[in-house]
């Protein structure tokens with residue numbers, strides 16, 4: 068469903084209208100094009116004195132050939148930056164939060180359209196003393212507010228780097244600095260120590276030689292995930308219900324992947340999927356639990372069938388599939404599991420008690436298992452999409468659809484590819500330190516914020 072309001076507001080007349088009436092003015096978000104650099108435009112990189120990440124960040128900025136400079140470096144006063152990167156790990160007390168103000172105060176109005184603001188900090192639970200933990204926690208308020216202030220398609224994130232994870236920044240910085248994170252803003256992401264580092268990664272095809280299972284791959288977000296994982300080098304095994312065989316087979320042919328027709332809730336589906344992966348590919352490296360359904364009704368009108376079908380597809384099936392894959396050792400070392408939650412699972416939604424329960428359960432699934440699987444070198448994270456332009460949201464009544472589209476810092480809906488790019492970052496061999504996160508792909512929606 069086309070966003071006609073967004074299209075109108077991008078015309079010269081629309082821009083005048085939006086300025087005069089104070090209407091939201093969504094800009095056309097920049098999205099990744101093959102062959103383009105990670106970031107185009109200068110990066111301002113600074114930090115509070117005593118921070119521990121300067122060398123690691125500089126190494127990544129050099130690796131991506133970013134044109135970066137320090138705040139002390141003389142630069143024309145009118146220079147506009149594509150990204151502001153601030154190492155806040157040196158902040159040990161709330162008094163020192165002034166360092167963050169000093170960095171951003173002069174620079175924040177010099178962020179280009181679709182620019183990036185990244186603050187890197189220490190997870191409060193990894194801090195040496197309470198005053199440091201308090202100050203590091205305070206940065207969440209700063210970053211989420213920047214996300215709401217900057218506008219013009221720019222985004223802001225807080226990356227919490229545990230002591231010992233300094234060498235594992237690259238995949239996360241590449242994602243958040245690039246147009247691949249177009250619809251992700253206001254997020255707090257944790258990087259853990261103790262990950263196995265992926266050496267000599269080919270960043271253009273990080274999943275080369277890997278096998279990825281994507282459920283619900285025949286259309287919508289699942290099809291976009293299959294496309295992006297294939298672009299990144301994976302052989303994708305798509306799963307969807309037999310009634311979608313035509314669409315699924317067409318996608319698999321186009322992507323040179325394979326397909327398995329199965330209803331993920333069938334009692335024999337986990338065994339059939341695991342057997343296929345073991346027999347045809349010797350195992351699997353990436354598992355994306357994307358298949359999902361809605362059966363909306365207020366709770367008093369909801370039948371047991373309406374409740375159970377949603378919980379079964381969205382929450383029971385991912386657990387059953389993972390149990391089978393682990394039991395048969397089908398998930399290879401350095402495996403990646405990505406669940407698909409929803410902001411309904413964070414904020415709740417009238418008429419969606421079943422759906423919101425299932426999607427909050429996916430967050431529980433991540434929290435319950437992520438620490439244990441990490442010990443085996445596996446990561447488990449989830450994405451939580453907000454309003455994404457798919458057949459699911461095109462079927463919503465007009466008023467609800469417009470509210471859903473506009474109630475976020477970017478004033479527009481996301482595209483399936485935005486969710487897919489986020490999944491691809493989490494699935495990358497370079498993202499071994501990224502574990503136990505639920506990353507919202509919602510343009511910093513006001514819901515559940």
Ligand SMILES: NC(=O)c1ccc[n+]([C@@H]2O[C@H](COP(=O)([O-])OP(=O)(O)OC[C@H]3O[C@@H](n4cnc5c(N)ncnc54)[C@H](O)[C@@H]3O)[C@@H](O)[C@H]2O)c1
Nearest residue numbers: 283286287288307308330331357358359409452455457459
């Ligand atoms: N579209 C959004 O705005 C949005 C927002 C938040 C979360 N999500 C989640 O993203 C995921 C994909 O959503 P979408 O919008 O692409 O939906 P969609 O309905 O377009 O696609 C879902 C796919 O899953 C398949 N599927 C459903 N039940 C299945 C089963 N039992 N076994 C195998 N396959 C099954 C469907 O056939 C379909 O191909 C879902 O988990 C959904 O809850 C979507």
